[in-house]
Amino acid sequence: MTARARVGISGWTYPGWRGDFYPDGLPQRRELEYAAHRLDTIEINGSFYSLQRPTSYRKWAEQTPDGFVFAVKGGRFITHMRRLADPHASLANFFASGILALGERLGPVLWQLPPTLRxxxxxxASFLAELPRTTEAAARLAGDHDDKLSGDRVLAETDEDRPIRHAVEVRHESFADDAAREVFAEHDVALVVADTAGRYPKLFDVTAxxxxxxLHGDEExxxxGYTxxxxxxxxxxxxxxxxxxLDVFAYFDNDMKGYAPHDAQRLAELLT
Structure with missing residues (x-):
């Protein structure tokens, strides 16, 4: 199949975008629908802060058109609190929380590491080896969830077996090393190309x-915004x-002053 580039935004609920990217009077409940008809992918960021619900993932999927894809940001409990250690149980909870309800709209899973993690x-290697590479594997892993999740907060099944891709955004300079590249390439996990105004490493190595x-902003x-x-x-x-x-997924996270959706639309236009 021909490789495809998708361009989108990190999250979609930003009050400052109302009356700018979002038209005046657009109900907040329709903002995802509006954005999804102008971009072909969006990162779900709420999943980074807390476990979401199957009903939420299902609702988000229903609000987007055919062919649309979500990236899902992995939980900070795994990356920032546990710092990747002994990840099986926390990964099981994460994948049991409803991600599989996205169905064919499930795109890559993003894992953002803290700047202090060397x-x-x-x-x-142990963390990457635990990551499920298909939705059936994710469903099996979800079955190991603990008692933090129960009842309608659990989804441990998939409608169809599909591949799952993973990407890791590193923020410590020690990852700019051949040994790191080799580990990620061995596990077919993408090292994120992150533009962070020079604050964190910008790596262009293809490992998946x-x-x-x-794209977090090239100057601030x-x-x-991007020129x-x-x-x-x-x-x-x-x-x-x-x-x-190579398929490409690109997301603008320069949301503070509302540039992200406009930059995403312009980049998508340049790629057509």
């Missing part, structure tokens, strides 16, 4: 069969990756 080959890009983290020249540079990079047969 590269440890054994820790990274797809590329995951997060989360706040600055047309900068967007053309990113379009060139993304075009080169797709020509090499």
């Amino acid at each position: 590269f440890d080959a054994d820790l990274a 069969d797809f590329v995951y890009v997060r 983290l989360y706040a600055s 047309d020249s900068a967007l053309r540079e990113w379009a060139g990079r993304i075009g080169a990756w797709t020509e090499a047969g």
Whole structure:
């Protein structure tokens, strides 16, 4: 199949976007629907802060058109509190919380590491080995959830077996190393290409069969917009990756001043 590039935004509920990207008078409950008809992918960020519910994932899927894809951000309990240690139980809870309700709209799962977490080959390898690579594997893992989840807060089945891709956004300079690249490549997990106004490492290494890009702002983290020249540079990079047969998922997280959805639409336009 021909490689494809998708461009979207990180989250969709931002009061400052109302009356700008979102038209005046648009009900908040329809903001996802509005964004999903103008972009073909969005990151679900609420899943990073707490376990969501199957009913929420199902509702989000119903509000988006055919062909739309969500990326889902992995829980900070796993990445920031547990710091990837002994992840089986917490991963089981995460995948039992309803992610599989997205069905064919489930795209990559994003794991963002804290800036203080250094590269440890054994820790990274053990975590990556635990990640389910298909929805059937995720359903089996979800069956190991603990008593933090019960009843209608659990979904441990899938309507169809589909592959699951994983991407990891690292924020410590120790990951800019051949040993780290080798571990991620061995497990076919993408190292995120993150543009963070120079605060964190910007890695362009391809370690999986797809590329995951997060654009947080090139001059001011989360706040600055991208010039047309900068967007053309990113379009060139993304075009080169797709020509090499790699799917690309790119998300704008420069949401503070409302640039993200506009930059995403412009980049998508440049890629057509």
